[in-house]
Amino acid sequence: MSRHGAKLLSPDTPGLVTLTGGSKLVDVDDRTACATLTTMRYLVPALALALVVFGPHSLSSQTQSPQRYETRANHDPNGTGTFYMGREIAQVMGPGGIEWLDRAQRDTEEHPSLVLDALQLHSGEVVADLGAGSGYFTFRMAPKVGKTGKVLAVDVQEEMLQTLKQRAAAKRIANVQVIKASETDPHLPTGTVDLVLFVDVYHELAYPYEVMQSVRDSLKSNGRVAFVEYRKEDPNVPIKEVHKMSVGQLEKEMAAVGLVLVRRIETLPLQHILIFGRR
Numbered sequence: 252m253s254r255h256g257a258k259l260l261s262p263d264t265p266g267l268v269t270l271t272g273g274s275k276l277v278d279v280d281d282r283t284a285c286a287t288l289t290t291m292r293y294l295v296p297a298l299a300l301a302l303v304v305f306g307p308h309s310l311s312s313q314t315q316s317p318q319r320y321e322t323r324a325n326h327d328p329n330g331t332g333t334f335y336m337g338r339e340i341a342q343v344m345g346p347g348g349i350e351w352l353d354r355a356q357r358d359t360e361e362h363p364s365l366v367l368d369a370l371q372l373h374s375g376e377v378v379a380d381l382g383a384g385s386g387y388f389t390f391r392m393a394p395k396v397g398k399t400g401k402v403l404a405v406d407v408q409e410e411m412l413q414t415l416k417q418r419a420a421a422k423r424i425a426n427v428q429v430i431k432a433s434e435t436d437p438h439l440p441t442g443t444v445d446l447v448l449f450v451d452v453y454h455e456l457a458y459p460y461e462v463m464q465s466v467r468d469s470l471k472s473n474g475r476v477a478f479v480e481y482r483k484e485d486p487n488v489p490i491k492e493v494h495k496m497s498v499g500q501l502e503k504e505m506a507a508v509g510l511v512l513v514r515r516i517e518t519l520p521l522q523h524i525l526i527f528g529r530r
């Protein structure tokens with residue numbers, strides 16, 4: 252789906268607001284209401300036809316909607332050239348990155364046991380590993396939630412999903428469920444998830460606002476969202492700039508979807524662990 256396509260389909264797109272806003276005109280006098288209804292009778296099918304003939308991008312540009320995402324020609328070569336709330340979105344790591352995700356020295360560099368300590372998982376919980384990749388954290392969380400719990404391993408790339416399925420079968424792990432996400436929707440069940448974990452993922456979401464709205468809706472009332480991201484504030488962290496995230500930037504982006512920082516854990520050498528909950 253193109254960036255413009257997703258924008259148009261989002262519920263707060265002005266083009267769509269204009270259409271549904273017609274029903275608000277019932278307070279005016281009967282003649283005006285009648286004229287409005289007549290206009291709407293022709294306008295609605297005309298706009299529907301425009302969508303079919305010209306596609307969503309055409310309609311989006313006609314309505315001059317304010318852009319949530321901004322494209323800049325001048326940008327970091329490791330980024331996509333698309334900016335969200337002043338931050339450039341990074342390029343997605345492809346399946347060639349599996350070897351790097353599985354590298355032997357990762358345990359000593361990233362201390363996954365400290366991440367698991369910070370998450371405080373309990374038996375029976377439903378947790379999502381969003382952007383699970385090859386399952387580095389999926390298969391570490393599965394024993395923590397036990398047979399009565401579940402890990403939803405979510406990814407947007409088919410190669411990652413196949414790897415996750417093969418590894419779950421080879422390890423005979425029954426409490427891992429693999430879910431195919433779209434760029435705008437992780438397809439998590441509504442109101443049922445205790446924790447959504449993003450490790451080294453958030454900065455590369457093509458549609459962070461849409462994904463986080465869906466993540467927020469997936470949470471139980473006391474559900475949490477945990478991010479593990481390389482520290483942008485520290486120039487000595489040896490990671491490309493667009494793959495880092497600052498605490499202030501993440502707080503700003505989460506506020507836009509009604510999530511607030513509840514815990515900040517700085518036990519890792521290179522990464523923040525930031526835990527958010529519903530406001």
Ligand SMILES: C[S@@+](CC[C@H](N)C(=O)[O-])C[C@H]1O[C@@H](n2cnc3c(N)ncnc32)[C@H](O)[C@@H]1O
Binds near residue numbers: 387405407452462
């Ligand atoms: C750098 S890898 C990290 C993988 C894993 N979290 C780890 O730490 O080993 C980022 C992963 O996020 C996935 N991803 C990117 N955008 C996504 C989206 N919108 N929904 C789900 N997964 C996504 C990519 O396909 C990739 O597997």
